[in-house]
Amino acid sequence: MGTDKSTGRRIVPLLGAVLLAQLVVGCSPAPKALLAVERTETGGTRLLMAPCPDFRFRSVTVFHDYDDGPQIKTWTVSRERMAGSFEQIDLFTPPKGFKVTEETLTSLENYGEYIAGVDGSVEGEGSLRGELHFSAKKLDKLKVGKVLTGVKGDKVVDRAKFMKPSSGRCKPDLRSRRSVISGGTSTGSRGHNSLMVG
Numbered sequence: 001m002g003t004d005k006s007t008g009r010r011i012v013p014l015l016g017a018v019l020l021a022q023l024v025v026g027c028s029p030a031p032k033a034l035l036a037v038e039r040t041e042t043g044g045t046r047l048l049m050a051p052c053p054d055f056r057f058r059s060v061t062v063f064h065d066y067d068d069g070p071q072i073k074t075w076t077v078s079r080e081r082m083a084g085s086f087e088q089i090d091l092f093t094p095p096k097g098f099k100v101t102e103e104t105l106t107s108l109e110n111y112g113e114y115i116a117g118v119d120g121s122v123e124g125e126g127s128l129r130g131e132l133h134f135s136a137k138k139l140d141k142l143k144v145g146k147v148l149t150g151v152k153g154d155k156v157v158d159r160a161k162f163m164k165p166s167s168g169r170c171k172p173d174l175r176s177r178r179s180v181i182s183g184g185t186s187t188g189s190r191g192h193n194s195l196m197v198g
Helices: 012-022 136-140 174-181
Strands: 035-039 045-049 053-063 073-079 088-089 098-103 114-122 128-133 146-149 155-158
Touching: 012 035, 035 128, 045 053, 045 136, 114 136
Parallel strands: none
Antiparallel strands: 035 045, 035 146, 045 088, 053 073, 053 114, 073 098, 114 128, 146 155
8 A cells, every 4th residue: 555655655544544434335424432442351452332222233343544555454243143232342252143254454563543343223213333543552551440432532431431321322313314214225334244333
């Protein structure tokens, strides 16, 4: 992916943003802070999903927004039929009822940024997706009991606070709801059983 020769600057972050947009269909609702990330007891990385009882999960994707090669490294898991939603996922270890559909990303590096996203819908309301930007450096600064959240990964909060129910973040925005009412299609996957990552 390389460098813009006219400026000498890397263009990978821009390409990452383009990829993110391409994996979301058309006129999708803005992402919400449905995800948080924390370090596990063994030093791994765990994604947390905000409690949304009516949320029908489809998939979660994490990709490295820095790759300088022919393919952006991605890890995607999708919900198998009849499986429920999830409260947490340890990266690179899919929970029961989920299958890995893409696995070119197998570990986190100490450089660049990662973007995680969750894709799904609320029955009768429309599509709902969440997004979280994070880095290994930000993760390493977290204290025990703290998680990184916010769409841009700019908030550090208590884990217990993030896991408290909050109806506002679990509702699609009005634009998405209008799409469902009018019979149009809202956010979903296009040839890629994932978001982008609810």
